[in-house]
Amino acid sequence: MQISNDAEACEFLQELVAIPSLSGNEAAAAECFVREMTMYGSEANIDAAGNAVARFGTGQRQLVLLGHIDTVPGEVPVRREGSRLYGRGAVDAKGPLAAMAMAAARCGAREGWQVVVAGATEEEAATSRGARYLATQLAPEYCIIGEPSGWNRITLGYKGRLLLHYRLEQPSGHSAGQQTNAVEEAVRFWNHLQSWCEGYNAGTEGRFAAIDPALQRINSDSDGLCDSVTIQISLRLPPEAPLEALRSQIDSWRGDACIDESGKEEAVVEEKRSPLTAAFLGAIRSEGARPAFVFKTGTSDMNVVAPVWRCPIVAYGPGDSALDHTPDEHIDLDEYLASIRVLQAVIERLTTAI
Amino acid sequence: MANANCPECEGVIELADGSFVAGEIIDCPDCGVELEITSVQPLTLELAPEEEEDWGE
Numbered sequence: 001m002q003i004s005n006d007a008e009a010c011e012f013l014q015e016l017v018a019i020p021s022l023s024g025n026e027a028a029a030a031e032c033f034v035r036e037m038t039m040y041g042s043e044a045n046i047d048a049a050g051n052a053v054a055r056f057g058t059g060q061r062q063l064v065l066l067g068h069i070d071t072v073p074g075e076v077p078v079r080r081e082g083s084r085l086y087g088r089g090a091v092d093a094k095g096p097l098a099a100m101a102m103a104a105a106r107c108g109a110r111e112g113w114q115v116v117v118a119g120a121t122e123e124e125a126a127t128s129r130g131a132r133y134l135a136t137q138l139a140p141e142y143c144i145i146g147e148p149s150g151w152n153r154i155t156l157g158y159k160g161r162l163l164l165h166y167r168l169e170q171p172s173g174h175s176a177g178q179q180t181n182a183v184e185e186a187v188r189f190w191n192h193l194q195s196w197c198e199g200y201n202a203g204t205e206g207r208f209a210a211i212d213p214a215l216q217r218i219n220s221d222s223d224g225l226c227d228s229v230t231i232q233i234s235l236r237l238p239p240e241a242p243l244e245a246l247r248s249q250i251d252s253w254r255g256d257a258c259i260d261e262s263g264k265e266e267a268v269v270e271e272k273r274s275p276l277t278a279a280f281l282g283a284i285r286s287e288g289a290r291p292a293f294v295f296k297t298g299t300s301d302m303n304v305v306a307p308v309w310r311c312p313i314v315a316y317g318p319g320d321s322a323l324d325h326t327p328d329e330h331i332d333l334d335e336y337l338a339s340i341r342v343l344q345a346v347i348e349r350l351t352t353a354i
Numbered sequence: 355m356a357n358a359n360c361p362e363c364e365g366v367i368e369l370a371d372g373s374f375v376a377g378e379i380i381d382c383p384d385c386g387v388e389l390e391i392t393s394v395q396p397l398t399l400e401l402a403p404e405e406e407e408d409w410g411e
Contacts, residue, residue, distance in 0.1 A: 148410065156405075208407050272402075278377030281403065285377075292403045296410040321410035327397055 002025045004040060004102045008034055009340060010085070010333050012036055013098040014068075018078045023070040023125040025035070026050055029094075031099070033119050035122025040105035041116070049133035052119040054101065057109035060148040060176075061101035062116060063350055064138050064309075065104060065343075066131065066301060067097030067317070069119030072325050083333045090331040092324040093123070096146035099336055103343030110351035116140070124300050125162070126263040129300035135308040142276050142312050142350055144343070145302040148319030151339040154280045155315035159208060160237035160267035161299045163333040168257035169228045185255060190215055190231065192253040197244070204238070208295045211246075212236040236297055239267040265303040268313075271294070276312040276351065285347035287338055296321070312321020316343070356397040362387040369397065 003010065015036075021029035030052035037044040037054035044054040052069055063299040071089035078087035085338070089095075097119050104117045116138060116328075120130030127332040149155040168186060193213055201210040206265045217232040237243070250259060270277075272293055306313050318339035357368040365384030374380070376392045379402050388402035 146387070153406070154403075155410075206407055273379045275375075277379075278375055281377035281379075281390060282389075293405045294408045295405065296408055298410045300410075308372075321408060324410065 002076050003204050006337050009098070009102040009337065012102065013090075013095060013331075013333075013336060014080070014087075014234075016094045016098055017053060017085065017090050018123055021070050022073055023091065023122045026052075026069050026119075026121045030119060030121075031244050037101060037105070037117070040101075042105070044094060047137070048282055049130050051130040051134060052120040053134075054104070054117045055109070056115040056117075057111075057113050058106055059111065059113040061113045061351075062138060062140040063113060063347065064134075064140035064143045065100035065115070065117045065146060066134065066143060066305065067100055067117075067119050067132065068093050068121070068123030068209075068301060069097060070121055070124050074325070076327060076329050080333075081330075084330045085336075086328075086330040087334055089331060090329050090330070091148045091319035091321065093147050093293055093317060093320045095331040096339070099318055099339040100144065100343055102148050102340045103347055106340070106344050107347045107351070115351065115352045116345060120301055123237050124240065125154075128304045129287055129303055131304040135305045137263050139307075140309055140311050143305065143309055144276075145300055145305075145313065145315035145348070146317045147296075147300050147315040147322045148317045148324065149157075149315060150320065151318045151335045151342060152284050152287075153292045153294045154277060155296055155302075156272055156277075156293050157239075157269035157295040158206070158267065158299050158303050158315070159212075159297050160239075160241065160303065161239060161263055161265045162235045162261060163231040163245070163263040164235065165260040165262065166231045166254070166257050167228070168232065168255070168260075169226055170256065172222055172225055182229040184228040185257065186218065186220075187229050189255075189257065190233070193233065193250070195234070196249055200242070208299050209238045211238065211241055211260065212297065237267055239269050241267070264307070265299050266307060268306045270306070270313055273284065274312040276314055276346075279346040279349040280314065280316065282349065283342040286345060287342060358399050360384060360387065360389065361396040361399060361401060367399065
């Protein structure tokens with residue numbers, strides 16, 4: 001068994017980042033992860049959902065470190081500039097995944113415990129295929145989701161999400177006529193929705209508590225006899241969002257349109273008083289930093305597994321999430337190494353406590 | 355028994371030995387502010403970490 005030093009930890013991350021792994025095409029990166037983690041002494045394999053899974057120890061109690069190995073599209077040339085490593089996925093989320101893997105490798109097997117590090121597939125797709133499968137396979141006592149929080153911050157919550165698919169077809173009419181055309185009807189629906197959300201949000205404080213609608217796609221067509229329009233809307237939802245009231249309003253605005261829902265995820269908010277958060281606070285302070293808690297306005301695999309596992313769970317990882325999905329995506333390797341030390345201390349504390 | 359002062363109201367907070375760990379968050383019984391135990395020996399308290407909002411994932 002080999003214990004990773006800092007140079008090896010950086011090389012491991014760079015190797016992982018250099019392998020393209022779009023959602024649904026993660027096999028090559030997963031094979032790299034399994035090969036490296038086997039070298040570091042774990043039992044590693046690719047599971048039925050394509051997840052790369054490494055297990056240290058065979059104890060009855062499970063600590064799960066769940067990252068994702070897929071990335072969004074967009075090639076960012078892999079290179080180092082000073083302490084920065086550029087590349088697609090460096091922040092979201094191969095940096096956090098590699099940090100968890102290296103920390104677990106440094107800890108090795110812990111008596112009575114099984115420490116599982118998983119690189120899940122399709123987190124960047126609405127399917128979350130890998131996490132949904134793992135949710136049925138594991139039963140952790142604690143879980144850490146690998147997402148960029150910044151090395152001195154702990155993510156306690158993610159908003160929920162709902163996708164709306166609006167489709168309207170109606171007979172074509174002359175543009176000089178009185179009839180409202182299909183595109184105008186769709187825009188009217190969007191305006192109603194946006195206005196309702198603004199009204200709801202006026203009584204809330206902060207973006208985490210708000211309902212945020214985003215118009216993601218709009219397409220229109222006509223064959224001369226029938227006009228059609230489709231729109232896709234994403235709603236970012238706070239905890240306890242008044243969905244039934246909103247659905248009732250949507251029904252009153254939709255007219256002859258059909259509206260389907262997909263991609264629903266409940267918001268998740270974690271208790272900040274737990275042995276897990278205490279371990280992180282202590283570990284971050286031992287590195288000389290002042291910790292902070294953060295609530296994210298997006299979603300992650302935490303939304304998928306938290307309702308199933310119902311254990312203390314937070315998200316953590318190096319990197320600035322403002323760089324997620326951007327052409328400038330890069331991670332500071334000094335921050336990456338600091339996060340490994342934090343995670344190592346957290347793993348040791350959690351698996352030492354009675 | 356260990357004791358320390360609340361950094362917000364300076365009220366005295368007493369905790370039974372062995373009943374607390376570093377990183378634990380408690381409430382000040384006097385002013386109600388959330389405090390983090392940053393050291394066990396000696397007992398040291400700081401205001402609990404701030405809660406921030408961020409875009410992400």
